[in-house]
Amino acid sequence: MDLVVNEIFGPTVQGEGRSLGRRCAFLRLGGCNLSCSWCDTPYTWDWTGAGDSGVAHDPRKELHRRSVEDVLAELVEFDTDLIVISGGEPLGQQERLIPLVTALVGRGKEIEIETNGTHAAHPELVAAGVRFNVSPKLSHSGDTRKRRIVPAALTSLSAVSGSTFKFVCRNTRDLDEVAELVSEFGLRSVWIMPIGRTADDVTKHMTELADAVVERGWNLTTRLHTLLWDDKRAV
Numbered sequence: 001m002d003l004v005v006n007e008i009f010g011p012t013v014q015g016e017g018r019s020l021g022r023r024c025a026f027l028r029l030g031g032c033n034l035s036c037s038w039c040d041t042p043y044t045w046d047w048t049g050a051g052d053s054g055v056a057h058d059p060r061k062e063l064h065r066r067s068v069e070d071v072l073a074e075l076v077e078f079d080t081d082l083i084v085i086s087g088g089e090p091l092g093q094q095e096r097l098i099p100l101v102t103a104l105v106g107r108g109k110e111i112e113i114e115t116n117g118t119h120a121a122h123p124e125l126v127a128a129g130v131r132f133n134v135s136p137k138l139s140h141s142g143d144t145r146k147r148r149i150v151p152a153a154l155t156s157l158s159a160v161s162g163s164t165f166k167f168v169c170r171n172t173r174d175l176d177e178v179a180e181l182v183s184e185f186g187l188r189s190v191w192i193m194p195i196g197r198t199a200d201d202v203t204k205h206m207t208e209l210a211d212a213v214v215e216r217g218w219n220l221t222t223r224l225h226t227l228l229w230d231d232k233r234a235v
């Protein structure tokens with residue numbers, strides 16, 4: 001079965017979370033089941049202009065059906081130890097990801113999947129050793145709680161060893177909402193990431209959050225690709 005791909009790019013560095021700064025290649029899949037107002041990749045799902053920018057992207061330009069063999073060949077060409085699979089929401093296509101992930105692991109690659117935490121992880125992806133970077137969305141995303149918080153999915157992802165939970169926050173008030181989710185679902189390995197599509201914005205929010213994040217015993221990550229390249233695509 002083909003994958004619905006938005007873009008493949010690399011080599012670059014993982015800009016967020018536990019592997020920040022590591023050289024890697026990216027597979028960005030198309031489609032998302034949420035519609036966060038501040039989404040930094042609306043071109044993977046926003047065909048109506050629902051997001052903050054109001055731009056209606058064209059699915060005929062943004063979505064490409066690609067065979068697993070094709071995607072595999074393009075990814076290994078970058079010659080990176082780490083492959084990051086993001087979106088959109090990549091777990092919307094997780095059955096179809098199994099053969100790709102299996103082939104990449106067979107070639108010695110480490111795999112991280114960036115997910116919004118609304119899909120339980122497929123056991124075959126877990127068995128292959130994929131690391132999940134789970135980013136549940138807070139109320140400021142504009143999505144209803146019912147859509148963005150799927151208890152069974154969060155429970156399943158938190159049971160996978162090595163999952164991290166990364167929350168996009170604007171200010172210290174958002175940290176109370178994170179704390180509620182952390183205690184409700186017993187989340188470990190919590191990371192806070194500032195919102196922002198420009199370097200100035202990221203720095204501003206990061207500065208506001210830093211002391212409180214450390215105080216609460218959590219980890220802090222910047223958005224390195226945004227500091228370096230603002231909202232340039234495919235970096």
Ligand SMILES: Nc1nc2[nH]cc(C(=O)O)c2c(=O)[nH]1
Pocket residue numbers: 012013014015016041086087114225235
């Ligand atoms: N360099 C870089 N690192 C990233 N980490 C997570 C990303 C994402 O779009 O999910 C991303 C991205 O788009 N670029």
Ligand code: SF4
Pocket residue numbers: 032033034035036038039040041042087088089116137
């Ligand atoms: S879950 Fe991620 S890709 Fe989907 S709309 Fe929200 S920020 Fe964008």
Ligand SMILES: [Mg+2]
Pocket residue numbers: 040041
């Ligand atoms: Mg991104």
